[in-house]
Amino acid sequence: MIADKARLIHARKIERVSGCRLSDRAFHGNMLEVLNGEVNLDMLDGRTRDQVLAFLEDFVRCRCKKSPHCGCPERRFARTLLELREEGLDHRQISQTLAGEYGIEIFPADILSYLEESVHLLEAVTEIAALKGRKALAEKAAVHIEAIER
Numbered sequence: 001m002i003a004d005k006a007r008l009i010h011a012r013k014i015e016r017v018s019g020c021r022l023s024d025r026a027f028h029g030n031m032l033e034v035l036n037g038e039v040n041l042d043m044l045d046g047r048t049r050d051q052v053l054a055f056l057e058d059f060v061r062c063r064c065k066k067s068p069h070c071g072c073p074e075r076r077f078a079r080t081l082l083e084l085r086e087e088g089l090d091h092r093q094i095s096q097t098l099a100g101e102y103g104i105e106i107f108p109a110d111i112l113s114y115l116e117e118s119v120h121l122l123e124a125v126t127e128i129a130a131l132k133g134r135k136a137l138a139e140k141a142a143v144h145i146e147a148i149e150r
Contacts, residue, residue: 003026006027008024008026008055010044013045014052032068032069036068058076060072081094081114084097085147086147091109091111095111115148118148119148
C-alpha cells in the first residue's frame with residue numbers, strides 16, 4: 001500500500017512534543033492517534049504545525065467510529081496522489097508537493113510505481129466493465145487512465 005511508504009519529515013519533533021516513541025511512518029496507528037488528539041500542536045514551530053494541521057485536515061479527520069484506524073486516511077492519501085497526477089504533476093513534483101504541504105516524504109520512484117499499478121488496475125476495471133455491459137464505468141476508467149498517463 002502506498003500510504004505505508006509515506007514518512008513524516010517532522011516525526012522526531014512530534015515525538016519530542018508528545019513524549020511518546022513514534023514511528024516516522026505518516027499513517028502508522030500510533031502516529032495517527034497522537035496527531036489526532038494527544039499532542040499539543042502549539043508546541044511545534046509554525047511551519048511544522050501548519051503542515052501537521054494540513055495533514056490532519058486533508059487525510060485524517062473523518063466521522064467514522066473507528067477513526068483514525070478506519071482506512072480513510074490511507075484512501076484519501078492514495079486519492080490525493082492520483083488527483084495530483086491528473087492535475088499534471090509528475091512523480092517528482094508530487095513528492096515535492098507532499099513534502100511542502102504536509103511534511104510527507106515519499107520517494108518519487110514509489111509514487112511512479114503506484115501510478116503504474118493504478119493504471120493496470122483501471123485497465124482491468126475497463127475490461128470487466130465492458131464485459132458486463134457497464135459502458136459508463138468503462139468510459140470513466142478510461143478517462144482516468146488517460147489523465148494519469150499524460
